[in-house]
Amino acid sequence: MSSARLERWIERKLRLRHVELVAELYDSRSILKAARRLNLTQPTLSKALQDVEATLGLTLFERTNRGLSPTAYGEIFARHAKIVLAQLRHAAEELESLRVGYSGKVTVGTLLAASASILPDAIARLKKERPGVTVSVVVGTYDILMPSLLAGDLDMVLGRLPEEGRKRELLYEEFYAEPICLVTRPGHPLLRRRRLGLRDLVNEAWLLPLPETALRRQVERAFLEANAPVPRNVIESVSILTNRVLLRKSDCIGVMPYHVALDDIEHGLLSILPVKLKSIETPVGAILRAPGELPPAAAALFEYLRLAAKDVPSARL
DNA sequence: ACGGAACGCCTGTTAACTCT
DNA sequence: AGAGTTAACAGGCGTTCCGT
Numbered sequence: 001m002s003s004a005r006l007e008r009w010i011e012r013k014l015r016l017r018h019v020e021l022v023a024e025l026y027d028s029r030s031i032l033k034a035a036r037r038l039n040l041t042q043p044t045l046s047k048a049l050q051d052v053e054a055t056l057g058l059t060l061f062e063r064t065n066r067g068l069s070p071t072a073y074g075e076i077f078a079r080h081a082k083i084v085l086a087q088l089r090h091a092a093e094e095l096e097s098l099r100v101g102y103s104g105k106v107t108v109g110t111l112l113a114a115s116a117s118i119l120p121d122a123i124a125r126l127k128k129e130r131p132g133v134t135v136s137v138v139v140g141t142y143d144i145l146m147p148s149l150l151a152g153d154l155d156m157v158l159g160r161l162p163e164e165g166r167k168r169e170l171l172y173e174e175f176y177a178e179p180i181c182l183v184t185r186p187g188h189p190l191l192r193r194r195r196l197g198l199r200d201l202v203n204e205a206w207l208l209p210l211p212e213t214a215l216r217r218q219v220e221r222a223f224l225e226a227n228a229p230v231p232r233n234v235i236e237s238v239s240i241l242t243n244r245v246l247l248r249k250s251d252c253i254g255v256m257p258y259h260v261a262l263d264d265i266e267h268g269l270l271s272i273l274p275v276k277l278k279s280i281e282t283p284v285g286a287i288l289r290a291p292g293e294l295p296p297a298a299a300a301l302f303e304y305l306r307l308a309a310k311d312v313p314s315a316r317l
Numbered sequence: 318a319c320g321g322a323a324c325g326c327c328t329g330t331t332a333a334c335t336c337t
Numbered sequence: 338a339g340a341g342t343t344a345a346c347a348g349g350c351g352t353t354c355c356g357t
Contacts, residue, residue, distance in 0.1 A: 032328070044341055046330065063329055064349080 016088075018052050019081045022060060025049060026078035030067035079151060086152030090295035104297030105134040109145035111159025117259035117284075117312055118175060119158055122304035126297075129304075133297045141213070141238070149289060155298035157287040158305070160214065160257075174285040175309035179258045180215065182273040183265070185248050196275050198226040205252035206231045207243055218280045219255050244269070257284075259312060285309075 021038070025045070028034040035045040053060055060074035070078060093104040106126075110119055123135050138145065138154065142162070148154045150169070161172050182201075184190060193200070202223075208231075209215045223230050235252065237243055240260070247254045247270060254270075264270040286305060288294065294302060 030328075040340095041342060042328090043330075043343085048340085050330090067328070 018048070019084055021045065021048050022052060022074075022078055023081040023085055025061060025068060026070055026074065026081070029069065031063075033067075083152045093295050093297065104132075104295060105136065106295075106298045106301045107136040107138065107154050108301070109138045109140060109148060109154040109157040111140070111142060111145070111157070117262075118305055118308040121308035121311070122301055125304040125307070126301050130297070130300060133300070135301065143212075146287075149287060152289070155288075155294060156302065159284065161283045161285045161287065162214065163282065169290055171288045171290040172285060173288070174283040175305065176284055176312050177281050178284040180218070180255060180277055180280040180282075181258050181261055182275050182277070183247060183254045183256050183261050183270045184251070184273055186268055186271045188251060188271065188273075190253075190273060191271055196273060197228075198223055198275060198277075199228040201253060201273075201275070202228050202231055203233070204231065205233045205235070205250065207235045207237060207246060207252045207254040209255065210236050210238055213238075214282070215255065215257075215280075218282070222277055222280055259284075 021034070024034040024038055025031065028037060031045050031049065032042045035042045038045070040048075049061065056073075056077075058073040059071050060077055061068040061070050108119065119137070123137075126133060126135065138148070140148075142159070145154065145157045149157050160178065161174060166172055190196065190201070190204070208219060220230050235246070237246075243254055243256075244264065246252060253273065261270055261272065265272060286302065288302075293299070
């Protein structure tokens with residue numbers, strides 16, 4: 001299809017309905033499932049999809065007996081469809097905010113680092129100021145949250161910022177530098193040792209983040225820099241609940257962002273091992289879609305995040 | 318234990334029809 | 338004309354059954 005014809009098609013034939021359908025089909029990977037969610041029957045949706053594809057002259061989804069799989073064209077159309085829908089939701093929120101005062105919804109993706117420090121603080125401030133705003137927090141890893149951010153499902157992602165491989169279509173704002181500390185249960189025999197380095201800890205049991213994470217690589221680099229072999233006795237877990245209990249009930253050594261550990265340390269539930277890890281300090285901040293303006297509720301939360309970041313206590317290691 | 322046939326389930330499409 | 342429905346049908350995959 002020529003671009004002129006395509007533009008005319010968008011003006012005359014493309015309905016918001018089509019955009020909605022393609023987005024739903026993309027998410028559910030099945031005509032039947034999408035039809036159920038949209039309260040339509042399967043043949044209707046099948047036909048609607050055929051209409052869109054016929055007019056575009058492009059196949060958006062390959063049909064299989066296991067459902068749909070998006071083609072390269074489908075990937076592009078669905079990505080834009082979701083952004084258009086998110087934008088319209090934000091428009092509705094903004095209108096509603098104006099009508100009733102403060103309201104709207106913010107959806108935040110969070111990685112471990114920000115969860116314990118600035119996010120609860122910022123949410124508390126936001127809710128105090130704007131009780132009508134709904135805040136939805138999604139916890140996940142970088143790999144899971146970034147596609148959601150790009151697709152318009154999340155307003156922002158908080159956490160440790162990647163230092164390489166940053167995307168041009170995203171904005172990165174650093175809030176503070178997060179040191180990493182080694183933690184154990186209080187009363188751990190190692191805490192009585194006067195001089196302690198990574199080389200003394202190689203044979204201990206370690207509780208480490210998963211191998212594909214940046215933090216894990218940094219820890220392993222720290223061992224290399226200390227001329228020490230990487231520990232062999234390792235438990236891999238990203239479950240903060242599991243980790244906290246495990247640390248308290250065993251003698252293993254954990255690796256935690258300082259501000260995640262801080263609350264437990266202040267309550268005497270964990271202790272910091274006096275080992276210097278000077279090379280492990282990474283920026284914590286927010287990732288946003290660029291350029292697009294944040295909807296009002298999300299913009300408000302973002303401002304409170306900036307304020308909360310200023311109050312983050314500096315590390316005493 | 319292995320391999321093939323039969324079957325049901327799930328997914329999709331087309332055709333004919335109704336309603337607005 | 339457009340959007341929806343029901344009915345009938347086609348095809349792939351996994352499971353079950355049965356013979357070797």
